[in-house]
Amino acid sequence: LLYEGLSPSNAIFGGARDPPSATEKGLGRGYFVNLLKMVDSHTTSNYDFLFRRPSAVVLSGYEDAILSMGAAMIPTEFTAAAKVCLHFTLPSMSTGAALLLDTENNELAYFEENDKVKHLPKMGVVWDAVRQRMLEVRRSPVPDNDPIRTVMPNLAQDSGQVFVIAPMVDQRRSLYRVLVLLLAVCDELSEVHLEKLRILERNVIVTAARVLANETSEKERATIENMLDVCGDLIDLDIVSLSVKILKHIMSTVKPTTSTLFFLEDGTQELVAYAYNGVALDTEIRKPVSESIYGECFRMGEVVNISNVQQDLRFNPRIDTIKDYEPTHLLCIPVKRRGTQGTQSVIGVLVVCDKNDRPFTKHDEDGLLYSLHFCSSMLNNTLVYQRELALKKQNEVLLQVAKNLFTSLDNISSLLREIMNEARRLTNAERCSLFLLDNSTKNLVATVFNSDLLKEGALTIKMGQGIAGYVAQTGRTVNITDAQKHPQFFKEVDNSTGFFTKHILCFPIMDSNGAVVGVAQLCNKINGKFFTKYDEELANTFSVYCGISIYHSKLYNAVVASHSRSSLATELMLYHMKVQPEELEKITQSSLPPTTSFHPDFCKMTFSPNIQLKANDETVVAVMSMMNEMDLINKFQLHPDTLGRFVFMVKKGYRDPPYHNWMHAFAVAHFLYTLYCCSNKLPCLDDLEVLAVFVSCLCHDIDHRGTNNAFQVCSKSPLAALYTSEGSVMERHHLAQTLCILNSPGCNIFENFSDSDYKTIVGMIQNNILDTDIATHLKKSKFIKEMASCGYDRSNPEHHKLLCSLIMTSCDLTSSCKTWDCSRAISDLIYLEFFSQGDLEKALGITPIEMMDRDRANIPEQQLRFLDGIAGPVFQLLSQLIPESAEAYHSLLENREHWAALKATGKRFSIDITTELSVRLPTHVE
Numbered sequence: 001l002l003y004e005g006l007s008p009s010n011a012i013f014g015g016a017r018d019p020p021s022a023t024e025k026g027l028g029r030g031y032f033v034n035l036l037k038m039v040d041s042h043t044t045s046n047y048d049f050l051f052r053r054p055s056a057v058v059l060s061g062y063e064d065a066i067l068s069m070g071a072a073m074i075p076t077e078f079t080a081a082a083k084v085c086l087h088f089t090l091p092s093m094s095t096g097a098a099l100l101l102d103t104e105n106n107e108l109a110y111f112e113e114n115d116k117v118k119h120l121p122k123m124g125v126v127w128d129a130v131r132q133r134m135l136e137v138r139r140s141p142v143p144d145n146d147p148i149r150t151v152m153p154n155l156a157q158d159s160g161q162v163f164v165i166a167p168m169v170d171q172r173r174s175l176y177r178v179l180v181l182l183l184a185v186c187d188e189l190s191e192v193h194l195e196k197l198r199i200l201e202r203n204v205i206v207t208a209a210r211v212l213a214n215e216t217s218e219k220e221r222a223t224i225e226n227m228l229d230v231c232g233d234l235i236d237l238d239i240v241s242l243s244v245k246i247l248k249h250i251m252s253t254v255k256p257t258t259s260t261l262f263f264l265e266d267g268t269q270e271l272v273a274y275a276y277n278g279v280a281l282d283t284e285i286r287k288p289v290s291e292s293i294y295g296e297c298f299r300m301g302e303v304v305n306i307s308n309v310q311q312d313l314r315f316n317p318r319i320d321t322i323k324d325y326e327p328t329h330l331l332c333i334p335v336k337r338r339g340t341q342g343t344q345s346v347i348g349v350l351v352v353c354d355k356n357d358r359p360f361t362k363h364d365e366d367g368l369l370y371s372l373h374f375c376s377s378m379l380n381n382t383l384v385y386q387r388e389l390a391l392k393k394q395n396e397v398l399l400q401v402a403k404n405l406f407t408s409l410d411n412i413s414s415l416l417r418e419i420m421n422e423a424r425r426l427t428n429a430e431r432c433s434l435f436l437l438d439n440s441t442k443n444l445v446a447t448v449f450n451s452d453l454l455k456e457g458a459l460t461i462k463m464g465q466g467i468a469g470y471v472a473q474t475g476r477t478v479n480i481t482d483a484q485k486h487p488q489f490f491k492e493v494d495n496s497t498g499f500f501t502k503h504i505l506c507f508p509i510m511d512s513n514g515a516v517v518g519v520a521q522l523c524n525k526i527n528g529k530f531f532t533k534y535d536e537e538l539a540n541t542f543s544v545y546c547g548i549s550i551y552h553s554k555l556y557n558a559v560v561a562s563h564s565r566s567s568l569a570t571e572l573m574l575y576h577m578k579v580q581p582e583e584l585e586k587i588t589q590s591s592l593p594p595t596t597s598f599h600p601d602f603c604k605m606t607f608s609p610n611i612q613l614k615a616n617d618e619t620v621v622a623v624m625s626m627m628n629e630m631d632l633i634n635k636f637q638l639h640p641d642t643l644g645r646f647v648f649m650v651k652k653g654y655r656d657p658p659y660h661n662w663m664h665a666f667a668v669a670h671f672l673y674t675l676y677c678c679s680n681k682l683p684c685l686d687d688l689e690v691l692a693v694f695v696s697c698l699c700h701d702i703d704h705r706g707t708n709n710a711f712q713v714c715s716k717s718p719l720a721a722l723y724t725s726e727g728s729v730m731e732r733h734h735l736a737q738t739l740c741i742l743n744s745p746g747c748n749i750f751e752n753f754s755d756s757d758y759k760t761i762v763g764m765i766q767n768n769i770l771d772t773d774i775a776t777h778l779k780k781s782k783f784i785k786e787m788a789s790c791g792y793d794r795s796n797p798e799h800h801k802l803l804c805s806l807i808m809t810s811c812d813l814t815s816s817c818k819t820w821d822c823s824r825a826i827s828d829l830i831y832l833e834f835f836s837q838g839d840l841e842k843a844l845g846i847t848p849i850e851m852m853d854r855d856r857a858n859i860p861e862q863q864l865r866f867l868d869g870i871a872g873p874v875f876q877l878l879s880q881l882i883p884e885s886a887e888a889y890h891s892l893l894e895n896r897e898h899w900a901a902l903k904a905t906g907k908r909f910s911i912d913i914t915t916e917l918s919v920r921l922p923t924h925v926e
Helices: 029-039 061-070 075-089 125-132 191-233 239-253 293-300 362-406 412-427 466-474 491-497 533-577 581-588 616-629 640-653 662-678 687-699 709-714 718-726 729-742 755-770 774-790 797-812 820-843 859-881 883-904
Strands: 095-102 107-111 117-119 136-138 162-170 177-186 258-265 270-276 279-288 304-306 330-338 344-353 429-438 443-446 459-462 478-480 504-510 516-525
Touching: 061 075, 061 191, 075 095, 075 107, 075 177, 075 191, 095 191, 125 136, 125 162, 125 177, 162 191, 177 191, 191 239, 239 258, 239 270, 239 279, 239 362, 258 279, 258 293, 270 293, 279 293, 293 304, 293 330, 293 344, 330 362, 344 362, 362 412, 362 533, 412 429, 412 516, 412 533, 429 459, 429 466, 443 466, 459 466, 466 478, 466 504, 466 516, 504 533, 516 533, 533 640, 581 616, 581 640, 616 640, 616 662, 616 687, 640 687, 640 729, 662 687, 662 797, 662 883, 687 729, 687 755, 687 797, 709 718, 709 729, 709 820, 718 729, 729 755, 755 797, 774 797, 774 859, 797 859, 820 859, 820 883, 859 883
Parallel strands: none
Antiparallel strands: 095 107, 095 177, 107 117, 136 162, 162 177, 258 270, 258 344, 270 279, 304 330, 330 344, 429 443, 429 516, 443 459, 478 504, 504 516
């Protein structure tokens, strides 16, 4: 500081003085009583020092002046009282003045009653004495041009008078700074005058320190109150409005000529101001971070205080001038936000220029830092909110973009137009072109330019040629501020389109695998110097939507084409499956014959339609006869034509593998019929459940290909692609074919059902067909065993489902309970189909399981495992729940004995193949 640093020996009277006594250290009663005793001989007993004057106490003018000065609270009161005290100390004084330290500017100042402040110039005769911290009695006249006359314009020194310059030094706490300067023009000083000045000095120093402390405290209190009021007003989520409020506060407190508040814009790496001198701007002020002096303050995070802008090389008038105002004094304050663990980061810069034609002081810096300390948190919160709001708007825009794009998937040209429109709107670009990569030629092709179809065909750019070709080749986004000067700019596009390109933002469009499928090129930023970092981020996000929409557009068109082909194939299949009128007429015009007309043993459980029923053409009539004798046609009012057409369609839906063909389905339905007959109409089930199980038996293997679920999965067949995720691949396909036939014209045998009954029976058919998967049966076998041991409860819906599942499985395995000759003949067909699958697996490079491998299979052993592990327990449980079915279980046990005898011979059982199996490889395997 200007007034600090001298030793105690430089006190105003030139010598070392004793430390202040205990009574001199404060404004206590004893100090002033002793002081008054030294000055005057008047009695001071019974004086109560509370700045009041009891009527019983009579004081002299000097005492009254001392007490008035001791009671001073503000600088103007103090300097006025000090001047009066100086007059009583030096009665011959003709002109005098008292100056007090101005702590705000750290200068001695003359405080006038109208709150005007005159600072002591730092030159001239008075300044020399102040620097020496010495009392100076000047006998020669003060020059007319001495700067002190600005403070004391009436300074006149007559002959014989002296000019007394008395700096009062605060020696407490070892500060040694000049707090008060007393100036007087008076007669020559005597020892009495000097002694009175010593006494006055003590009182002046104590009182001045208290006044300054009070002044500082009042300023701090006022500042805090002001900041609290400001902070209450700073609750604002709009950055422009908040900037205006902060700058108004700065203008009212610091009183600079201009003030600006800059914030960093991430997208452009520029400092942006939204307000100037407390007024919102119509057009933002932008300054580069890398070149401007404000950017230096932001980057360094330190205060920049320039006392003479014209002489400081850091200030570039071309860049740093704001609103055409060239300042003389400049102060830049970094605005910092407080982070975790005491960290700080710069979020903006406050710039103030010129203040009363004086450079900005340390006090100004501290005051602004103090104000910004309160404002920074709200500024940061508002900036974060603005960013979150911008992000929210961006997400909303992108969601709308996604909606717009995904409504144009059916037409690739419309989609490309929509992509370009959205890209231009998002980035505020003048034009946009979209190139798709032609993988066959490795060229970029654009059929749509700036949302318009090109009149002269497609625009083609080679891979690696121009900006678009470079982006397609590298997969990187390119942002070019001056396209014409860029070495990779392909001017032929401008020549062909007649468009002049200034700025380019080019970004790749990729598929889900990260492969480039196209390139979008945005040209010329509207209302901007160039495309920003924010535009790049937005474009990269937008490109994801573009890639997905283009991929799905192609996929959608492929699906539509595939659906059309599938519809044609289904139409062709249904045409060939179509029931001819003469076929339907043959079975509906006459009454249905009894089932025994087809074979005398037709009603026996051991009867095997696969082997014993020779006339395949009679099976459709036989199905309808079985349903008629089960009273299903009459109970459910099934129309004969519809039923006949349905059965014919189901029969035509079966292929001709050795075992899983129409005759197998007929045999399964036949076993249910025999079970119904022998058990007195299956009283354990409802009529609707009986109908559902019978239809399920007929349809449970429609379109069987002679291969099992495992083969479908390992060969990656189309069926596996459709149903692998759900399990039971073939069973779900059989169900789908069943529903397809039911939905075919004239085949819905349930057309007369109510909605609830229709949904119920379709659900039953679904469960029944899926239960024919042995894997599904094994999962339920535990619960079926518990039901058999506890007893069937007809009122329990779950028992109904389990019993239907068991009946479906037993019907499907009915070949195990026929006579030995029939059972062995059927096993030939089964293993012929198994071995054919094994041969297909070998052709695919897959090792078949032993049961499917004709070179390894031991048929008697395989049959014993099957009967003991699966078929035997099934029919045993069935005989427990439906005792009338015991005949089937006994027949199975007899067949097991035959297989055991064959195994005992130790010879491999061979199959007598009389016909070749007609099984084709799937198309994709061929």
